[in-house]
Amino acid sequence: MVNLEWYRxxxxxxxxxxxxxxxxxxxxxxxxVSQHLSAxxxxxxxxxxxxxxxxxxxxxxxxxxxxxxxxLEKLENVEADFRYFCITKQLPNIHIGAxxxxxxxxxxxxxxxxxxxxxxxxxxxxxxxxxLQKGDLDFLIATQLIxxxxxxxxxxxxxxxxxxxxxxxxxxxxxxSLKKKSLDEAESWLLKQPWFAYxxxxxxIRRFWLENFRKRPAIKPQFIIPDxxxxxxxxxxxxxxxxxxxxxxxxxxxxxxxxxxxxGNIPASNTLYLAYDNTRMATDRVKxxxxxxxx
Numbered sequence: 576m577v578n579l580e581w582y583r584x585x586x587x588x589x590x591x592x593x594x595x596x597x598x599x600x601x602x603x604x605x606x607x608v609s610q611h612l613s614a615x616x617x618x619x620x621x622x623x624x625x626x627x628x629x630x631x632x633x634x635x636x637x638x639x640x641x642x643x644x645x646x647l648e649k650l651e652n653v654e655a656d657f658r659y660f661c662i663t664k665q666l667p668n669i670h671i672g673a674x675x676x677x678x679x680x681x682x683x684x685x686x687x688x689x690x691x692x693x694x695x696x697x698x699x700x701x702x703x704x705x706x707l708q709k710g711d712l713d714f715l716i717a718t719q720l721i722x723x724x725x726x727x728x729x730x731x732x733x734x735x736x737x738x739x740x741x742x743x744x745x746x747x748x749x750x751x752s753l754k755k756k757s758l759d760e761a762e763s764w765l766l767k768q769p770w771f772a773y774x775x776x777x778x779x780i781r782r783f784w785l786e787n788f789r790k791r792p793a794i795k796p797q798f799i800i801p802d803x804x805x806x807x808x809x810x811x812x813x814x815x816x817x818x819x820x821x822x823x824x825x826x827x828x829x830x831x832x833x834x835x836x837x838x839g840n841i842p843a844s845n846t847l848y849l850a851y852d853n854t855r856m857a858t859d860r861v862k863x864x865x866x867x868x869x870x
Contacts, residue, residue, distance in 0.1 A: 584611035667863070669693055669860055672706060676804065691863050700715070704726075716848070727852075732822065738839075739819060741833070749765065752764060771798045775799055779819070779843075780818050851864075
């Protein structure tokens with residue numbers, strides 16, 4: 576395999592016309608320059624310079640130079656920029672696993688203000704927790720508290736779930752049923768509507784139903800989409816119901832793009848946590864993430 580240093584040596588020799596000058600430019604010995612050049616010529620099978628009192632590039636050497644000089648200079652610029660960035664900025668690298676919906680709705684608008692290099696990875700809490708334990712992640716925004724050795728959980732947000740719809744949906748029959756305290760009638764109206772769900776096992780819908788109707792929901796979602804932002808966009812443009820966290824629909828309801836249908840007689844809620852391993856996470860990094868989440 577060709578060595579990148581051979582190309583850099585070739586470029587230096589071509590531009591200086593001298594092994595000695597090239598060695599000074601590259602801060603290596605003259606024998607090393609000669610060795611690099613010979614190795615490159617042997618690798619490509621062509622003579623690149625005529626060995627005269629001053630090295631003169633052959634026609635193939637000239638052609639080869641035009642092919643390699645631009646990508647080499649780009650690479651050198653990248654190297655120089657990265658070195659400057661590391662020296663002047665010295666920003667810490669922080670790898671965060673997150674609930675996609677919470678990140679999009681709450682954190683994304685503040686991310687550019689963070690004094691760190693941030694890498695975000697989306698996924699389910701149980702999967703991301705394994706990566707946190709292995710050290711692949713520094714922090715985790717978790718939807719549940721799972722007791723593990725050395726893992727600290729700090730509450731971030733208490734999310735409350737509610738049913739939302741398109742703003743033009745006629746919900747008067749449902750509201751009248753609630754006024755009459757006829758939960759069976761209210762449930763019947765809900766079951767007649769088209770439903771959107773995040774997954775086929777209906778975790779949030781099932782929890783909401785158990786809290787308010789004391790039974791599992793007899794819902795077969797018409798649409799299953801594993802992205803709540805997409806679900807809310809679809810509902811705002813059409814029809815249907817879903818159950819989601821209040822922080823995700825606050826702006827949409829305010830703008831008239833969505834309608835709050837019901838929060839339930841018994842609110843269904845959940846706590847989001849910031850999780851990290853307190854045995855290996857530096858205090859300054861914890862502060863950066865806390866500030867990002869405004870804890």
